[in-house]
């Protein structure tokens with residue numbers, strides 16, 4: 001990360017604490033905002049929050065590990081959620097997931113790509129069982145996926161990613 | 171009126187059904203209900219039938235006319251299922267468990283006649299945390315009752331342990347799954363006292379002590395703390411609050427200790443040194459309050475959370491360390507030991523004492539080598555097969571075996587304050603107070619007590635605190651300027667050392683009170699009750715130390731304190747990894763600004779902001795200055811501090827920080 005990015009994050013962290021008036025009762029909201037900024041909850045940042053709110057670090061850690069929305073490990077820029085609720089599971093969501101993992105070069109047990117671009121998560125139910133198996137890429141929902149359609153979608157996504165990277169470099 | 175299993179019970183302001191039911195003579199099994207903690211209602215063991223509905227008795231308020239059934243088929247079935255589920259998730263290596271015999275899970279399983287567990291055994295693979303010198307955590311034995319969480323948070327005000335993760339992964343432990351030694355645990359051991367199982371236990375030092383005893387080239391010496399003598403008997407079924415001083419001395423000799431000394435003697439000595447310090451402060455006008463320093467859990471809490479008051483702590487070592495120091499410094503050089511190495515062991519009601527002997531201050535001098543808790547001592551006596559009850563009483567050894575009632579009081583809350591007041595009465599020659607001896611105004615069991623005492627015309631405002639949560643409450647009041655005292659006695663454990671974390675574990679809520687009354691009872695029956703009049707203390711000053719507060723006394727009996735980091739961890743990076751941009755020949759400068767509580771409250775964020783702005787506006791510095799926010803450099807008492815290229819710089823402000831940085835850049 002560049003100095004600019006890192007500093008922006010740290011300044012933002014302090015702004016978030018200001019915004020929530022340094023109140024322990026706002027802990028969940030603070031963690032949500034911080035995660036949006038850092039894309040996960042680094043341990044040292046949680047210690048910093050505990051210090052600022054004057055509450056035990058164990059309390060911050062307890063809350064951060066209770067809610068599934070918080071992550072203790074860095075996540076990729078784009079999050080791909082593969083539904084594995086009953087309907088999706090029955091209709092072969094596992095194979096869809098393998099196809100995605102393969103395209104991204106992820107090994108079993110690894111959920112984030114080395115370049116920190118993608119994280120693949122399995123979720124219990126996205127509430128769109130009629131469209132099973134369902135995959136969400138960022139905020140976009142893809143229904144009735146198959147390993148084959150997913151391969152095409154992933155290829156497009158990766159190509160787009162490369163293009164925007166090229167633009168960044170120009 | 172409420173009906174409990176057909177028996178009529180009168181309501182008398184009971185908070186919950188559990189209390190009413192126990193009035194009817196029925197003891198319901200519970201794991202997560204402890205009268206001194208908040209009601210959690212998680213273990214579900216106390217389910218009862220209230221007018222046909224199943225409710226947890228601990229968290230249901232009694233209503234007039236209720237009809238309660240505690241022993242129906244359905245309820246028995248529920249209880250058994252809960253226990254079986256707990257057992258299936260529990261590491262059931264009972265025979266080799268620290269709590270074998272004192273485990274609540276074991277006892278309740280037996281009480282309910284569990285003869286098989288219908289569920290498959292879960293795998294037990296969480297690592298055991300033995301990092302702390304005082305406490306061992308075995309997560310495989312945890313039943314998630316949360317008793318320790320609430321004890322540490324509600325009574326001790328620390329919040330070291332908490333629930334983490336959820337569902338099948340749910341656990342109880344310190345922040346970030348760190349080992350206990352790397353977080354702000356005070357080692358008070360109160361969590362061990364409430365844990366129903368072997369998930370939290372006292373670090374076992376018995377094997378080390380056996381090793382010392384069987385080593386031919388050592389001269390093993392032991393000292394016994396005041397609160398041990400009124401609690402050890404419990405471990406041998408002698409009932410609560412029984413005094414077993416003479417039997418302890420006899421048992422320790424049988425175990426092979428060459429000298430058996432009394433920590434009460436050094437408590438007398440502490441009273442004398444501390445009172446001397448207090449009278450000195452009265453003359454110099456402060457600093458007030460003088461905080462007592464006998465309790466290592468309290469001292470550690472202050473070092474971590476209230477560094478601004480470190481100068482208020484008495485510089486006296488605790489009685490344990492004083493006696494160890496006297497044995498090693500004075501007695502050793504005095505008595506020929508035929509080339510044998512003197513090893514000092516102590517028997518304490520306390521788990522934090524195991525930590526105290528490892529403080530950096532004692533690393534070289536090592537006044538005490540090993541600490542046994544009351545429970546560990548009981549185990550050694552049992553292992554040796556000694557019939558404790560049948561032992562003939564014996565005396566402690568001189569020159570550190572004569573005691574006064576004042577020193578004995580150190581074992582209970584208010585005792586240090588009273589011993590200091592008795593000593594002050596003597597030192598100020600207040601004849602009336604010396605005759606009266608007793609200071610009733612400092613006695614009691616309340617968490618925070620205040621008293622005003624006049625001695626020879628000197629008005630002394632005294633405060634007594636027990637329980638670390640209460641200590642915090644008081645510190646906040648002192649900080650806000652609402653309270654002013656001359657002396658504040660703090661003991662981390664509720665009830666003082668009598669309720670220490672190393673005492674035999676008991677389900678009887680009256681046990682602490684019984685121990686305390688016994689201590690007070692022994693004192694009142696003693697002839698010698700004023701610490702300065704202890705002939706052994708006088709002799710110690712004559713032979714080795716000179717006067718109270720002398721230079722020799724300071725070398726031998728006093729110590730120092732320093733700010734202490736609360737939690738181990740990484741720094742927050744504030745500049746990126748751009749060393750590539752570094753211009754040739756210039757060395758990078760690491761600047762770590764402390765954002766631990768002390769510095770943070772003093773404005774370290776403003777210092778950081780100033781630094782960030784400066785680095786940003788100066789392209790030469792990008793990549794050259796590695797800026798980080800770090801947690802506690804242990805110099806909190808001296809303003810915002812930073813570590814610049816490994817060197818600590820203190821007293822940094824937004825105004826002088828650029829100058830400090832400039833200097834560092836030049837030096838690099």
Ligand code: SF4
Pocket residue numbers: 305321322326328329330331354355356357358359360361362
């Ligand atoms: S020893 Fe005391 S401070 Fe440490 S976790 Fe247990 S109760 Fe908390």
Ligand code: SF4
Pocket residue numbers: 311312313314315316317318319342364365366367369370
């Ligand atoms: S460690 Fe002991 S007291 Fe704490 S939750 Fe587990 S079983 Fe309960």
